[in-house]
Structures are given as structure tokens and as C-alpha cells.
Amino acid sequence: xxxxxxxxxxxxxxxxxxxxxxxxxxxxxxxxxxxxxxxxxxxxxxxxxxxxxxxxxxxxxxxxxxxxxxxxxxxxxxxxxxxxxxxxxxxxxxxxxxxxxxxxxxxxxxxxxxxxxxxxxxxxxxxxxxxxxxxxxxxxxxxxxxxxxxxxxxx
Numbered sequence: 001x002x003x004x005x006x007x008x009x010x011x012x013x014x015x016x017x018x019x020x021x022x023x024x025x026x027x028x029x030x031x032x033x034x035x036x037x038x039x040x041x042x043x044x045x046x047x048x049x050x051x052x053x054x055x056x057x058x059x060x061x062x063x064x065x066x067x068x069x070x071x072x073x074x075x076x077x078x079x080x081x082x083x084x085x086x087x088x089x090x091x092x093x094x095x096x097x098x099x100x101x102x103x104x105x106x107x108x109x110x111x112x113x114x115x116x117x118x119x120x121x122x123x124x125x126x127x128x129x130x131x132x133x134x135x136x137x138x139x140x141x142x143x144x145x146x147x148x149x150x151x152x153x154x155x
Contacts, residue, residue: 019140029074030059036089
């Protein structure tokens with residue numbers, strides 16, 4: 001007897017992140033309030049920090065009081081603040097996804113875990129959450145790998 005069931009196709013969820021450098025106080029990029037952002041050592045083209053915005057703007061995060069400790073840590077690790085370039089990651093979702101604070105946090109933690117930027121402390125050793133199978137494609141001004149596949153939580 002032949003099975004009449006059709007093969008199940010698992011839909012792959014893909015998130016695209018297009019990274020753009022902030023040049024000359026670009027107000028449009030600095031006012032984005034749902035995105036990722038990265039500090040890049042402009043001399044070495046190397047990621048030094050990855051952060052997220054959800055409900056706050058890139059400008060507000062750049063000037064936040066807690067960033068003083070981040071900038072101090074990055075400088076101690078060898079990247080002078082004057083050498084940091086700011087890149088904003090504009091997120092595009094596939095049809096079946098909606099923006100949420102948790103999604104933005106999951107994207108940030110995946111990129112930190114995979115790229116290991118020296119300025120980040122959390123999510124470098126492990127991730128307590130994730131979206132197994134989520135594909136993240138990065139393009140533009142992004143010095144890291146172009147594609148990431150979320151393995152899910154790590155111990």
C-alpha cells in the first residue's frame with residue numbers, strides 16, 4: 001500500500017541584515033530604533049562589539065552611560081576609541097516573521113557567539129536561548145562571516 005501523504009517541506013526562516021557605516025552623523029541611521037549595531041576597528045576591519053536597539057535609537061545607545069565601560073574595555077584590549085567605526089545592521093525579515101524584542105536579542109546573541117568580538121562579555125561562551133535553524137545573512141559593511149545558522153541554545 002502506497003502512502004498518500006505528501007513529503008513535508010520545512011520552511012527555512014531567513015533574516016537578512018544589511019550593514020551600513022554611519023558617516024558624518026547620518027541622522028537616518030542614528031535614528032533607527034530596531035536594529036543591530038557594531039563597533040568596528042576601522043584600522044584592522046575587525047569587529048570589536050555587537051549591540052542591539054529595540055525601542056531606543058542607535059544614537060541613544062552610542063551615548064548611553066553604560067557604554068563608557070564598554071569603550072574602556074575596548075580601549076584596554078587595543079582599539080582606541082578614535083579608531084572605532086559604527087555600522088548599523090538593518091534587519092529584513094522573511095514573510096512569516098515579526099519583529100520582537102526577543103528576535104532582536106536572539107540575532108545579537110548569535111552574532112556575538114559566532115564572531116566573539118572582544119568588547120562583548122555576554123553570549124561569548126554560551127547562549128541560553130536561540131532559534132534552531134534560523135538563517136542569518138549579513139551583507140554590506142560587515143567584516144564577519146556572511147551567513148550564520150542558529151544551532152540553538154548552547155550549554
